[in-house]
Amino acid sequence: MANVKTGIFWNNIFKGSNWPIIGDKFIHFPEVLSEVLKFDNVVLYESPKAPPDILYQVHSENLVKSFLSSWYAEGGLYTIGGFMSALEKIWTNEITNALNFMVAVGHHAGKTSAWGGTYASLTGPGIKNLRNKFPDKNFRFAIIDTDSHHADGTRDMFLGDHDVLHVCFCDENLAEDENTKFCVDVGWRTSDDAYLDKVEKNFILKVKDFKPDIIIHVLGHDTHYDDYGSRGLSEEFFLKLVKKVNKCAMELCKGRYLITSMGGDNIKVADYIFPEIVKILSGRG
Numbered sequence: 001m002a003n004v005k006t007g008i009f010w011n012n013i014f015k016g017s018n019w020p021i022i023g024d025k026f027i028h029f030p031e032v033l034s035e036v037l038k039f040d041n042v043v044l045y046e047s048p049k050a051p052p053d054i055l056y057q058v059h060s061e062n063l064v065k066s067f068l069s070s071w072y073a074e075g076g077l078y079t080i081g082g083f084m085s086a087l088e089k090i091w092t093n094e095i096t097n098a099l100n101f102m103v104a105v106g107h108h109a110g111k112t113s114a115w116g117g118t119y120a121s122l123t124g125p126g127i128k129n130l131r132n133k134f135p136d137k138n139f140r141f142a143i144i145d146t147d148s149h150h151a152d153g154t155r156d157m158f159l160g161d162h163d164v165l166h167v168c169f170c171d172e173n174l175a176e177d178e179n180t181k182f183c184v185d186v187g188w189r190t191s192d193d194a195y196l197d198k199v200e201k202n203f204i205l206k207v208k209d210f211k212p213d214i215i216i217h218v219l220g221h222d223t224h225y226d227d228y229g230s231r232g233l234s235e236e237f238f239l240k241l242v243k244k245v246n247k248c249a250m251e252l253c254k255g256r257y258l259i260t261s262m263g264g265d266n267i268k269v270a271d272y273i274f275p276e277i278v279k280i281l282s283g284r285g
């Protein structure tokens with residue numbers, strides 16, 4: 001893993017508030033990252049604020065107005081700005097891969113409606129912005145979503161867009177949109193190995209044929225046995241999962257891999273897995 005460079009996209013606005021669903025789970029950040037921030041190939045970027053204009057390009061006017069009038073909009077805009085910046089820096093080779101911290105936005109936000117703690121889209125504006133910046137490039141994005149819950153918003157956002165592969169690990173098996181959109185039933189309770197096996201069969205093997213330019217991972221640790229969306233998984237599961245997807249990104253798309261934190265409110269799990277994930281991304285895992 002020579003010459004890998006990892007970006008962490010963080011803003012201090014993400015701590016100190018009781019965010020919808022996830023609460024103040026980043027209360028110990030960025031301090032818990034202090035060890036990994038000493039690595040010479042890890043860079044901490046302050047997530048910039050996204051211009052609201054990008055939201056109007058992917059959402060209905062009503063949704064954007066309602067989001068912007070909420071108390072959590074500020075945190076959401078910095079989350080989106082960090083995500084947009086991470087994708088740009090990955091594409092222009094300033095960094096190889098990245099970890100983006102998120103509040104108030106995410107995978108339950110579709111074009112016209114949003115719920116479940118995520119009140120604007122993250123992947124929608126991120127992908128739209130990159131396409132706007134590089135109009136001659138026909139990007140292909142692979143999104144893997146391993147949060148416990150069905151990514152209804154992301155699915156709605158990209159339905160009909162066959163340059164976006166969306167594989168969502170949730171509660172049912174289905175394939176739609178000319179086999180570019182999948183859901184995989186992981187089971188109400190599962191094991192680390194059984195889940196990883198499903199990732200191998202339903203993402204790793206399928207994404208090879210898709211040939212993505214960048215892999216986006218909507219992580220979510222709410223599947224942990226001590227979190228609100230428990231599927232019975234251990235904290236080590238998340239590290240094995242990231243290793244697997246990172247290896248795939250190395251083989252398929254020059255290591256271009258962007259992880260965003262998504263769901264889960266267990267502070268102990270967050271404190272443990274995110275520094276370890278940075279170690280894996282930066283070639284130390």
Ligand SMILES: [Zn+2]
Nearest residue numbers: 147148149263
């Ligand atoms: Zn969830």
Ligand SMILES: [Zn+2]
Nearest residue numbers: 150168170183
């Ligand atoms: Zn799903």
